[in-house]
Amino acid sequence: MRYEEIGQRVKAFRLASGLSADEVAQKIGISRTALYRVEKGEIAKIDTLERLSDLLEVSLPTLLGVGIEYMPSAVSYFERTRQLEETADQIIVLAGPVSFLLASDGFEKALHTLLEESVPGDVPQRQRLLADVTSVLDILRQRKEAYRRRRPNIVNLVSADQIARFLNNGLMGKPDLPDVVRRERHTLARGEIEHLAALIEADDLGVQIGLVTDTLPMNGFQIFRQADRSTLTISPFRLGEQPNIRVGVAMATSAPEALKLHHKIVTDAWRTAMKGPTAAAYLRELLSADTSAPTTRSPRRPEAKTKAV
Incomplete structure (x- = not known):
């Protein structure tokens, strides 16, 4: 034990x-x-x-x-994530379009507003939920500090379709925002995808990013690998497009079967994902096709080269 x-x-x-x-x-x-x-x-x-x-x-x-550890609160989920990250040698992330540890400073600055926006004005116990926002932000700051200090290896898989939708919708905590605010959030979303492209172009051996053109699970998951064990977390809580820290149940387990099945998802997705210059070129083309008005246009997806995780 x-x-x-x-x-x-x-x-x-x-x-x-x-x-x-x-x-x-x-x-x-x-x-x-x-x-x-x-x-x-x-x-x-x-x-x-x-x-x-x-x-x-x-x-x-x-x-x-x-067995399985159930977490009905975003606060407990992000705290457990922080704890697991502190000892992980490798972190495999399947979530998008923004992975917090790799997010830009601009995203972090906007996050407080986004998360408060995601809490409806008439929801029961709103003050308690706003207090959760403060707790989550404090935990996220600790996570980013620990990542910058330790620099574990990260493998990040992101859906190409989610990125296109993110650029189209912008970085918003709720849909009914004034046009001037929507334009600002659209600019923030562009900045985040530009940051992602720059990360790929930097070719950091400790950060591997793949853009997946196939279907991915709705709920994101992460695998934390340590020297003596691995832990899988599956979560409905998200921080990027349409953030959610209110509704859902996250799970964590070290069961070998669960780890094996989810690692297969990662391996299969990584095999056909766009990576390196191909992925960066895709994002740059997507950004060049994007305007301040919503668009449904997506660039042609080039053939992806095979590379094992």
Whole structure:
């Protein structure tokens, strides 16, 4: 049993609950110091974990990492992602059109506005959801800092159709925005695709990007590879086009069958994806065809060369 990972899950679900460490400790009858020891990965009594499970509304098997770990909150999902990234040697990302670790500074600056826009004005518990936005942004900042410090290898697969749609729609948290704002968000989307093209042209050995012309799963997923194990996460939460941090359930598992099946998706998609100069040329042509008005035109997709992950 990996007590450090149990502690990480406790922290992720505690953050998602909106309760402070003091509040959680008081409600389950332990000291704050004892709770922090649990979160740091020290051995915890099973009855303590059971009380945490009840309070945080998460099953005990999920806290223990038995089978599939379910995360109904974007806060807990992004915190678990941060934890996994901190020890990963390689990260395989199938999500788009924006992968946060590779996103531009402009995208990060716009993210607060986008995520707040994605929370409807009449939704129940809106203030709590806005507090979640703040928590998510704090976690994202920590993720980017850790990535810049550690520089794990990244394999990023992005749908070519999603990129074209992203350029057409712009970087928006909701559809009913004034025309002047829509034009600004369209410019932000162009900047993000230009940034992606520049990343591909930089030919960084630690960052491999493939543009997929075939159908990809609706929910994105990531595989975190460590020296002694790998973990798969599947998530409906997204930060780019039509951001969502409110609705859905993310999952994490280290089950060999799940990893094998999802790695096959990656291998098959990578084999036929556009890469290197071919991918960069596609994006540059897409950008040159784009205007400030919505467009449905897409450039011709060149033949992709085969390359193994």
